[in-house]
Amino acid sequence: MIRKIVYAIFIGIIIAGVLMFLSAFPFGENKMLVGKYYIENATNDAGAPNVVTAVTLLYRGFDTLGEVMVLFTAALGVSIIFAVEEKKKKVVQPPNFVVRVGSRIVFTFILLTGFYIFMHGHLTPGGGFQGGALIATGFLLLYLSYSDTGINRKRFMVAEGLGGIIYVFIGLIGLFVKGSFLANFLPKGTMFDLLSAGILLPLYIAIGLKVGSEFAGIVDDFMCEARCTGGEG
C-alpha cells in the first residue's frame, strides 16, 4: 500500500514537471533558430522544393548514414538469429491461380511506385526510406503468393552493398572537392527538374537500394522461418 502511494507521488511529480516544462513554450510558436533557418533557406541552399529532403540529406547527411547503418545492423541481427545450416523448403500447397497471377501484376506496380518515390524524393514527399519500404512490401506480396519464388538472396546483398558504397563514395568526393563530407558538389540546376538539386538524387537512389534490400532481406528471413524445415522450426 505504501509502495503504491510512493509510486503515485512520483508519477504526479514527473507529470507536473513535464507540464511545467511544456507550459514555458507556447503551442505552435517557433523558438528554435535552427528550424527557422531551415524553413527560410533550405530551398535555396539545396535547390530542391522539398525541405524535409534538404534537411535529412544536405544538413544532416551524416546522421542519415548513421540511420542506414542502424537498419543494416538490425537486418544483420535478424539473419544471424535465423541462420541455421541447410534449410529445406517444406512442400506447401501452391496458392490458386488468381492469387498467383494477380500478385505478379500488382508487384510490378508496387515496384514502379517505390522507384518513383525515391527517384522523386527531392521534388515530392517521400524519399529513400519510404520507397525502399514500399519495394520490400512488394517482395512480401511475392513471397506470400508463390510457393517457390526463386528469389536469389545474393542479389539483395549485392544491391545493399552497392547502395552503401555509393553513399560513402559520394560523401568522399564531396570531402575531396569541397572540403567537407557529403558536400553538394554537383550543380543545382533548375528547380522542379528531375536532374536537379545536386547530390540529393544519387544519394536517395543509394538509400532506396539499401533500405529496400535490407527490408526485403528481413522479410526473406521471416518467410523462410515460417516455411522451411530444419533447425528447430
Place this chain on the structure above:
Amino acid sequence: MIYFEWILLVSIVVIAVFSIEVKDLLSAVILMGVSSLLVSFVFLLLHAPDVALSEASIGAALTMAIYVIAVKKTERREE
C-alpha cells in the same frame, strides 16, 4: 470535414482497445494493422505525407506480416 476527423480519431482509439482485448491473436494483429493504416490517414490530414507513406508501408504491411508469422509459429488463441 471536421466530423470525418472526429470519427477517424475515435475509431483509432476504439480499434486499439479492441486489439488489446480480443482473445484471438490473429484478429488482434489484423486490428493493429487497421489502426496503423488509420494513423497514416491522420498523418496525411496533418500535412505529413512522407510520414504517412512510411507508416502505411512499414506499420500496416511489414510489421503485420512479421506478427502473422509469429502467431503462425506459436499459438493462435490467448488464454
